[in-house]
Amino acid sequence: MRLDAAQTASALPFDRLADALAEVLILKRRGGVSAPPRLHMPLPGGVLLVMPATDHQLLMVKRITVHSGNPGRGLPAIQGEVTVSDAATGKPLFELHGPTVTARRTAALSLLAARLLAKSPTGPLVVVGAGVQARTHALAFHEGLGVKACAVSSRTAAKAEALAQSLRQAGLDAKAVDAQELSGMLSESSLVVTATTATDPVIPDRVADDAFLAAVGSFSPRAAEIPAGLVRRSQVYVDDLKAAQEEAGDLIRAGVDFGRITPLEDVADGAAQGPDSGKGPVLFKSVGHALFDLAAARLAMCSLSAASPAS
Template identity: 55%
Template sequence: MPDHDAAATAALLPYPALAEAIAATLADAAQGLATAPERIHHPLPGGGTLLVMPAADQRVAVNKLVTVCPGNPARGLPLLLGAVTVLDAATGRCLGVLDGPTVTARRTAALSLLAARTLAPQPGGALLVLGAGAQARAHLEALREGLGTRRALICSRTPARAEALAAHARSLGMQAAAVADPARALEECALVVTATSSRTPVLHGPLRPDAFVAAVGAFKADMAEVAPEVVRACRVFVDTAPGCAAEGGDLLLAGLDPARDCTPLAAALGAPRPAHGPVLFKSVGHALFDLAAGRLALGHAAGG
């Protein structure tokens, strides 16, 4: 598997297959066959963050090295930059390098797809996306491809970007429009994705009783996209309890203890779908999901 740019990396990681790869990796982790430490955060000048995320199973090891630099959009650069190195776990030989931002966007959206398939009371409902960046776009694509979502409403603090994402949704065969008021959109949307860089809540509810929310934007303990009262009104599931205990500001600022008050997604796989909501799935990311992407990419690149 040689080095891959963004487009080539995306081609190796179709959303439904990646969701299945994540589920398989979580199952392996439960048996001790796949491991990863909590990620390392290292501060950079200007408010940026360097993230180091290794993981390995019996065959493959990966290390994701990415930066998150809030000043980059003003410089004409992506917010997230970096790469995922895929290694042979036995020899350490480099098998290839994947585009880091593409892996991050697609494995996060595939994880939300897996959560929606598992937890959403109405997985066939309309979708509201808060945000219009890379994660918003990836989630729109993943839910369209993996759930067959037909209708989407997009809300962003930059209306032109919301309209551009709505146009992309229409190019995928969806009914889509940019909206200014998320509160009104919540009345008709059973699926909600918050994918912003806001440090303060952008989702204030009220949610429909059958709503499913994937909150993916906030990744620090002092960041929250979802208002505390909305969090407390939901049944809450997390990608990993330790990760959300350290970085899940949406939950921590609402007074929840992820280890005590939330259910890990891995524990919900194979269980009956919740009959009612609202349901909140909080994701902060974990190297196991990058490992799943590395495993899938390696198999596709090898023709397997």
């Protein structure tokens, strides 16, 4: 069975996906799931990423390609699929639309992090970027946290306005803002998401001390969306500590001490406390991991089973 983009999205509602991610994070900490480092293979103008993972019942393999020049060709920047099989036999079970899985599980993980770490989780929200991740994050925060107000900033004003219009149609009070307006709004917004392909910081260090930031755009040690000074004054949490040490350019370029950074799984499992009041903003840095795709596969399996006629 192959699910298209719309069917994949329907099987992965943000609230339930955040819960599924919490379950997998706890299993990860307790040794109940496993995944090797993802394979990177350079391609002309892009990269191939292959990511397997298992909970010893399901076997998930995600294969995606990332070509940043594709939008100029009228093609999606991210393409690929998630295949799900029975771990005991290898029997194929179903296939999910890879870019949709990536978009929704990334946004749902930020949603989970905001649930666990944000001091004022209802917003207002600032989203920097106007692509797929920017849109899914705004929708996830709207549906999962009740966020109503959202400002969208992008290097391309037309793209920011198009996203704001799309979000208004989805029920958000959304508006596009320019760089000057963004700088002023950062000090007033309790939620900030950066979801860009930029290699250098996209926001100034104007974020309020009680803000929650989710930085999800960069996954290269040479790229950083968040300025080093803001990283250093923040309480930092990551989606996966080992992956962050290798790929989180925001943190690497800021020279942080990874021994003082908390993986989100520790908070989800109750082994670590949430952020301390008065000790600066909370920064959640996400670079991605195959186990998050496994969480999506587990939820999709439940959704498909529930939709199947009773035998």
